[in-house]
Amino acid sequence: MLSLPLISCLLIYAAIGYLFALKIEKIGLMDFIWASAIGIGATTIFFNLENISLRSYLIIALIIAWSWRLSKHLIVRILKGKEDRRYVNLIGYLGNHWKVYVFFFFMFQILLSILFISCANFALLNLNSLIIFDLLFFLLGFFALSAESIADNQLKNFLSSKKNSNAVCKIGLWRYSRHPNYFFEWIFWCAIAGFSIGTSFFYFSIAAPILMYLFLRYFTGVPFAEKSSLSSKGNAYRIYQNETSIFFPKRPKKIKP
Numbered sequence: 001m002l003s004l005p006l007i008s009c010l011l012i013y014a015a016i017g018y019l020f021a022l023k024i025e026k027i028g029l030m031d032f033i034w035a036s037a038i039g040i041g042a043t044t045i046f047f048n049l050e051n052i053s054l055r056s057y058l059i060i061a062l063i064i065a066w067s068w069r070l071s072k073h074l075i076v077r078i079l080k081g082k083e084d085r086r087y088v089n090l091i092g093y094l095g096n097h098w099k100v101y102v103f104f105f106f107m108f109q110i111l112l113s114i115l116f117i118s119c120a121n122f123a124l125l126n127l128n129s130l131i132i133f134d135l136l137f138f139l140l141g142f143f144a145l146s147a148e149s150i151a152d153n154q155l156k157n158f159l160s161s162k163k164n165s166n167a168v169c170k171i172g173l174w175r176y177s178r179h180p181n182y183f184f185e186w187i188f189w190c191a192i193a194g195f196s197i198g199t200s201f202f203y204f205s206i207a208a209p210i211l212m213y214l215f216l217r218y219f220t221g222v223p224f225a226e227k228s229s230l231s232s233k234g235n236a237y238r239i240y241q242n243e244t245s246i247f248f249p250k251r252p253k254k255i256k257p
Helices: 004-024 029-047 054-080 085-124 132-159 180-194 207-219 222-233 235-243
Strands: none
Touching (some): 004 085, 029 054, 054 085, 054 132, 085 207, 207 222, 222 235
């Protein structure tokens, strides 16, 4: 279990993030708080371990790399870009008391981060001898992080060209999945949970990838991205929907003219 001081520090961190978000008028900062809190929490646990094994180093290396990459990506997008349309719509929906609700959303992000930190914690507490599966899960996690970065860069490079401003990205990994970045995010957390195999904690650890899949596929990820793309790309995106898998990578369908 996570210590009370660590949970308290994370809640204070979220509260400070909330006040800063109000100051800069960027509620989307809550996404950065979530990603960075997981890295902070897992690193704190690592440095307080009584027994640090090779497995522990493999796990924390993946978590730090994941948190750094995502946090950096989010903070640059938040500070340089406009407020995320999701949050603009949310504020409009919440009405006059939106600040109160948003504060609780920031706190809820920390509760979610605690679940994912717990997944890493269970893996770090695994004292079984290092087995081949640990190396396989490390490679899987590294592959997922790399593939997610590749997908993000492919989309960024595609959108950087003015001629593609109204086009749908169908290059590279985006040819096989409409949301390859979300898919590999899910694979990463499957790898972290895998480090707990063989312990009594394993069935608790898999809550993280299960929850990640549900949120990405049905709540905060895919549905909002699909709605936004349909709004901006129109019929071109509908054709893409008919051709390409929504989440799990598959060979694209050939649509008859």
